Amino acid sequence: MENNLPVNVREYQELAKKALSKMHYDYINGGAEDEHTLRDNIAAYGRILLRPRVLVDVSNIDMSTSLLGYNMPSPIIVAPTGSHKVANPEGEVATAKAAASCNSLMVLSFSSNCRIEEVAASCDAIRFYQLYV
Numbered sequence: 248m249e250n251n252l253p254v255n256v257r258e259y260q261e262l263a264k265k266a267l268s269k270m271h272y273d274y275i276n277g278g279a280e281d282e283h284t285l286r287d288n289i290a291a292y293g294r295i296l297l298r299p300r301v302l303v304d305v306s307n308i309d310m311s312t313s314l315l316g317y318n319m320p321s322p323i324i325v326a327p328t329g330s331h332k333v334a335n336p337e338g339e340v341a342t343a344k345a346a347a348s349c350n351s352l353m354v355l356s357f358s359s360n361c362r363i364e365e366v367a368a369s370c371d372a373i374r375f376y377q378l379y380v
């Protein structure tokens with residue numbers, strides 16, 4: 248890892264494995280039941296082929312998009328996931344601040360460790376809430 252910064256999901260996984268207890272790592276890294284969908288999701292990304300291009304000016308690119316009327320600089324958002332305090336003492340507040348710093352959108356989970364009001368007051372991230380009904 249150059250400058251010790253992770254460059255892909257696998258390298259983030261390695262760091263997470265070192266930072267977390269086995270139980271918490273397995274909770275975050277695992278999928279439901281026999282993990283068929285988890286494996287298929289990873290395989291689906293593997294089927295997307297990118298053609299490498301060199302000497303192309305990428306100093307002025309635009310990946311912005313909108314979701315339900317909210318504009319954002321890229322189509323990358325934070326999906327709802329519960330119990331962020333297993334990974335960070337600030338919990339979902341830390342995740343919301345990170346999303347806000349990228350002008351991204353965070354979906355706060357129904358099973359989050361932090362209260363909705365606490366997360367909402369912590370930053371200006373675009374706020375979506377996931378609710379089981």
Ligand SMILES: Cc1cc2nc3c(=O)[nH]c(=O)nc-3n(C[C@H](O)[C@H](O)[C@H](O)COP(=O)(O)O)c2cc1C
Nearest residue numbers: 274275276277288326327328329356357358359377
């Ligand atoms: C640790 C963990 C916790 C999750 N918690 C929730 C949750 O509280 N609510 C929810 O709707 N989805 C939850 N999910 C599902 C994710 O939002 C997401 O749909 C799933 O990881 C699949 O991602 P993908 O749709 O990008 O493939 C959780 C997933 C993980 C790995």
